[in-house]
Each structure stands twice: as C-alpha cells, then as structure tokens.
Amino acid sequence: MGKISTEFYKPYLINFAIFSLIPIVFFHIHWLYDDEKWYYSTGAIILYVIAIFLELTELNNNELRPTAKWFVRHRYLLAGAMIALNILMIVNSIIRLVGFWENIVVTFMLAIVIMYLPIVVFFHCADEEREFSHLKSTKLSTKQWSLLFGFHTILAALYATQFLFDGxxxxxxxxxxxxxxVRFICQLINILSIPMSYQAILSWNSDKLRFKGKYPNTTMEWKGLMKRNPDGTWEIDQTPEDHNIFIV
Structure with a gap:
C-alpha cells in the first residue's frame, strides 16, 4: 500500500500544484488588490519561479540530495503548509479591516508559504537518483483513519463559518x-489536501523506508531499507530478514 500510494502521490502533487495552487493564488492576489493587482498577481507567479529555480540549484548539489529524514519531514511540513495557506488566505482577505501593518505581516507570511509550496513539491517529486518510499506493510490504523477524516471535517465546518460573514x-x-x-476555495483545498495529511500520518508510522538510487561515486543501482533509530536519526538497515520484506 505504501509503494502504491507513493507512486500515485507524485503525479497528484504535480497536477495539484499546476492546476490548482497557481490559479488559486493568482486570483486571490489579483482580486485582493485594486490598482496594484496586476503587479501583485504577477509577483505571486514570480515567487513560484524563484522557488523552483532555487530548488533546481539545490538539487544539483549532491550534498543536498533528499535524505530519509527530509523525506519524512517534508511530508509533515506540506500537510501543515496547506492548512496555513487556507488560514492565511482567509485572514488576508479581511485583515485590511484591522490595519495596514497587520496586512503587511499577514501578506509576508502568505508569501513565505507560497514560496515553500513549489519547493516541497519538488522535494517530493524531482529527484530520481535517491528515491524513498513507504513499505507496503505501512498502513494507517482505524483510529488514525477516523482522526484523518474527522480532522478535515472539523476544518470544513470551521471554514463554512465564513458564510456567516457579510462580505x-x-x-x-x-x-x-x-x-x-476564498470561502469556496478553502473547502476545495481542504478536500484536496487529504492525501497530503494521509502521507504525513503514513510517514509518522514509518519506522523503515524503502530506497533506491545509485551507489555513492558509482553508476551501480542501489536498493535497500532505511530504518529510524530511537533518537530520530536514519541509517541503512543491514538486517537480512528485514530486507526480505523489501524483495517482492
């Protein structure tokens, strides 16, 4: 299940980033500003381009190749970033009623999230030389499934309270x-981000990860398992019986 979910997750993220996030952010900023709207909406796209350029630069540095630690960490951060995006878009839509400086702070925070999202998508999908995935045996418990859908149901209910506000x-x-x-977009993002929350919980449950790539300083294909130590660090698992789980 872990392997299948990872294979479908990559194209899902790419399509989500291209066909959902970019139009959503563009129109949010385009409508949010009056005379400057073309300047800021274009700026949002430029933030995406800058973030992607920085990511491509990092991926060319072998020392910055994805590790098991960051494979897990980025899944946590992406799930949190989607919630932050929703909340910041809501606040950014009404913060002008509060004050100018509050608007600046929220806009700056939103810009950080906008820049981070394409970066984390690239970390999920771009590097084929060191590819990590969950084991097939890694699953969510019944309690975790209930928590996953219950959490997003609560978020949907909270976002629905926007309809009580006279825009x-x-x-x-x-x-x-x-x-x-934004009232409708928040509900859409909440639904579309469920797979990201699922991956975050799956990563939480993963004490071992499958990896494949090239052996250091060679062109030989390298496959195996990484295991998480009690202190949170990851290392290559040398236990033969554990590798039997990997070979299918």
Missing part, C-alpha cells in the same frame, strides 16, 4: 469577489 462590508468589489472566492 459586502469589505467595501470594494474586488475585495468582495476575493472573499467569496
């Missing part, structure tokens, strides 16, 4: 359109 009080038509869009 017309925001004044400008662009701000009203943005707020009305």
């Amino acid at each position: 017309s009080s925001l004044g400008k038509e662009e701000l009203v359109l943005n707020f009305r869009m």
